Amino acid sequence: MGTKTALITGANSGLGLATAKALAQRSFDLILLCRTEQKGRAAQAEVQKANPAVTVNFFTADLADLDSVRRAAGLINTQSPKLDVLINNAGYTPARLEFVNDIEKSFYASHIGHFVLTHLLLDLLKRAGADANGPARVISLSSGAYLGGRTSRFFRRIDDLSLTFAYCDDKLANLLFARELARRTAGQGVVSYSVHPGAVRTGWGTDTPGIIGSVLSLARPFMRTPEKGAQTSVFLASAPLKSIGERNNGGYFSDSVPKNTYNPDITDEKAAWLWEKTLPFV
Numbered sequence: 263m264g265t266k267t268a269l270i271t272g273a274n275s276g277l278g279l280a281t282a283k284a285l286a287q288r289s290f291d292l293i294l295l296c297r298t299e300q301k302g303r304a305a306q307a308e309v310q311k312a313n314p315a316v317t318v319n320f321f322t323a324d325l326a327d328l329d330s331v332r333r334a335a336g337l338i339n340t341q342s343p344k345l346d347v348l349i350n351n352a353g354y355t356p357a358r359l360e361f362v363n364d365i366e367k368s369f370y371a372s373h374i375g376h377f378v379l380t381h382l383l384l385d386l387l388k389r390a391g392a393d394a395n396g397p398a399r400v401i402s403l404s405s406g407a408y409l410g411g412r413t414s415r416f417f418r419r420i421d422d423l424s425l426t427f428a429y430c431d432d433k434l435a436n437l438l439f440a441r442e443l444a445r446r447t448a449g450q451g452v453v454s455y456s457v458h459p460g461a462v463r464t465g466w467g468t469d470t471p472g473i474i475g476s477v478l479s480l481a482r483p484f485m486r487t488p489e490k491g492a493q494t495s496v497f498l499a500s501a502p503l504k505s506i507g508e509r510n511n512g513g514y515f516s517d518s519v520p521k522n523t524y525n526p527d528i529t530d531e532k533a534a535w536l537w538e539k540t541l542p543f544v
């Protein structure tokens with residue numbers, strides 16, 4: 263049994279799996295949230311191999327299906343006494359435009375699914391934050407692609423939306439959510455960060471069509487390994503708060519250091535607007 267518990271979404275491949283293994287090696291118990299039973303079971307076996315001494319559980323949910331997210335959160339709440347770290351990692355570049363309730367599906371999964379999950383686990387996180395280990399941590403995988411995101415496109419059905427901008431919007435939403443979560447939970451035993459992992463050789467982008475897809479396949483051999491890409495998430499999950507910097511709560515990190523952000527839509531007002539607009543989905 264480990265000393266702390268971390269939950270990771272999209273834990274069956276790429277960065278999620280590498281992060282889970284690295285945290286297991288640091289004596290974290292792990293809860294893996296995966297889309298299917300088969301993927302969950304395979305990931306559980308692989309993470310357990312990284313450290314047989316910790317407890318590794320898995321739950322299934324599709325983040326684009328909020329009923330499945332609520333079911334998984336209900337089970338996690340009844341089976342886990344507390345949660346020290348939540349890593350909202352799952353995400354993808356859409357290969358085609360699909361809509362759920364008139365909202366682009368990758369935004370639905372990546373932002374709304376994680377927003378609902380985080381809300382439903384907030385009491386577990388606050389409980390962990392009240393003990394001697396210090397505040398619980400919520401880490402949201404964003405990307406440098408946040409630069410191309412625009413809040414004016416959020417929650418709107420745009421039938422000719424470029425797939426690249428769809429992904430940029432997801433990553434801007436992840437960054438704004440992390441920032442607003444930090445503000446709303448300040449002093450309540452929870453801290454929150456967003457992460458750019460670098461360009462990492464994972465399943466990410468393998469479905470991307472067109473010129474961007476071709477550029478990504480050419481660039482793949484030069485990308486970081488998942489282990490290297492996972493380092494910032496692992497740092498934020500496990501480093502003493504002093505090394506992260508208390509004033510960096512809500513910040514955007516890459517290579518384990520806080521980075522400035524450059525997008526006119528990153529403001530307190532827009533972050534608060536996104537929060538209020540997403541709250542009815544919980």
Ligand SMILES: NC(=O)c1ccc[n+]([C@@H]2O[C@H](COP(=O)([O-])OP(=O)(O)OC[C@H]3O[C@@H](n4cnc5c(N)ncnc54)[C@H](OP(=O)(O)O)[C@@H]3O)[C@@H](O)[C@H]2O)c1
Pocket residue numbers: 271272273274275276277278296297298301323324325326351352353354371403404405406458459460461462463464465466467
């Ligand atoms: N790789 C990079 O260069 C890079 C750069 C910047 C940011 N990121 C971010 O890093 C995160 C992890 O990506 P990765 O590179 O590790 O890609 P990956 O290998 O494709 O892993 C993505 C994970 O997300 C899961 N997922 C996707 N949609 C889901 C849904 N609706 N419900 C539940 N799980 C879902 C996938 O599950 P399935 O196996 O079931 O599809 C998979 O486990 C993403 O948020 C991505 O945007 C990656």
